[in-house]
Amino acid sequence: MEEMAGRDNMPEGTMRNVLDQKSLKWVFVGGKGGVGKTTCSSILSILLASARSSVLIISTDPAHNLSDAFQQRFTRAPTLVNGFTNLYAMEVDPNVENEEEEGSDAMDGFLSDLANSIPGIDEAMSFAEMLKLVQTMDYSVIVFDTAPTGHTLRLLQFPSTLEKGLDRMMSLKSKFGGLLGQMSRLFGVGDEVGEDAILGKLEGMKDVIEKVNRQFKDPDLTTFVCVCIPEFLSLYETERLVQELTKFEIDTHNIIINQVLFDEEGVESRLLKARMKMQGKYLDQFYMLYDDFHITKLPLLAEEVCGVEALKAFSKHFRQPYDPSITQGTVEELELRVSRLQGQLRDVVSELEKVKKGKQVL
Numbered sequence: 001m002e003e004m005a006g007r008d009n010m011p012e013g014t015m016r017n018v019l020d021q022k023s024l025k026w027v028f029v030g031g032k033g034g035v036g037k038t039t040c041s042s043i044l045s046i047l048l049a050s051a052r053s054s055v056l057i058i059s060t061d062p063a064h065n066l067s068d069a070f071q072q073r074f075t076r077a078p079t080l081v082n083g084f085t086n087l088y089a090m091e092v093d094p095n096v097e098n099e100e101e102e103g104s105d106a107m108d109g110f111l112s113d114l115a116n117s118i119p120g121i122d123e124a125m126s127f128a129e130m131l132k133l134v135q136t137m138d139y140s141v142i143v144f145d146t147a148p149t150g151h152t153l154r155l156l157q158f159p160s161t162l163e164k165g166l167d168r169m170m171s172l173k174s175k176f177g178g179l180l181g182q183m184s185r186l187f188g189v190g191d192e193v194g195e196d197a198i199l200g201k202l203e204g205m206k207d208v209i210e211k212v213n214r215q216f217k218d219p220d221l222t223t224f225v226c227v228c229i230p231e232f233l234s235l236y237e238t239e240r241l242v243q244e245l246t247k248f249e250i251d252t253h254n255i256i257i258n259q260v261l262f263d264e265e266g267v268e269s270r271l272l273k274a275r276m277k278m279q280g281k282y283l284d285q286f287y288m289l290y291d292d293f294h295i296t297k298l299p300l301l302a303e304e305v306c307g308v309e310a311l312k313a314f315s316k317h318f319r320q321p322y323d324p325s326i327t328q329g330t331v332e333e334l335e336l337r338v339s340r341l342q343g344q345l346r347d348v349v350s351e352l353e354k355v356k357k358g359k360q361v362l
Ligand SMILES: Nc1ncnc2c1ncn2[C@@H]1O[C@H](COP(=O)(O)OP(=O)(O)OP(=O)(O)O)[C@@H](O)[C@H]1O
Pocket: 032, 033, 034, 035, 036, 037, 038, 039, 040, 061, 063, 065, 147, 148, 258, 259, 260, 298, 299, 300, 301, 302, 303, 304, 305, 306
């Protein structure tokens, strides 16, 4: 096979590198809407659960679809996934403040006013709260099922957004001193929560953020897995994503190409054949553009990938490159195709006969 020959010195076409990299602490899974991010991140978390001591999968997508994939309800609190002893899942909405959290009332009023001057700090703050929480829980690896592309990159920018905001607060404090205390009272912060308490909390948050920011930029600790499908728009979007990640200094060297049509079933449909040809064109381009990436291809299935059993079954493609069981052009494959076509022909002939008989009766 010519296609294979050229790929000899390319990285292996599986996700094994991610499963084997024991130093990884944060694994982001992202890509365009509907390409299979939730499916892939769920499978990754299942596979990691058998390689690492404890795994947490977090969905930062407001659409919360981990519950669909695992067929189990999840909340903001990490919940053990049924059938596992070390795999936890949680669904957070980065747009919603955690209202029940103690002491957040004072912060909310204060921060939401601050948010007017520092764009994105509100969201950044709840992301930071979540990271802070997760940090203290001591999971060996945390997988993020992220929201579609634009949103993901914004999340990854949060640490620096927040750092800037906090720096500004600090310089405000040194410039205006006691004025900040008056400001906080003005913004509805009670007397019992002094400026020092607020700044202390922000200062603490800043430490977490700085730490996480460093971790996100460390390829030993963090990697981003791009999920896509073999189509023009997805190729284009993936290139944009990879460039943005490079800009943010976030490591990425795995691409999962989902919904690939393989011609192993002797497909006779003209539509499918045309789609396969089109996919082939974009697959070639992926291999050309990302020859230093691990590119994992996943077959398009006839059914959805729902529930732990289906996810587990599909996970084999993360460990082994997809290998069509029958090689094209062999006697075996041609015989199979002939028998399939004969079957189809028989079906159509019998249907025609039925219709003809029906007409005679009328
Ligand atoms: N290779 C595949 N073959 C068949 N169905 C698939 C495949 N991959 C994913 N699916 C199904 O497609 C649907 C979308 O997949 P998934 O939810 O993983 O995408 P997503 O990228 O997370 O979507 P969103 O952007 O909406 O969060 C799901 O119902 C899933 O079961």
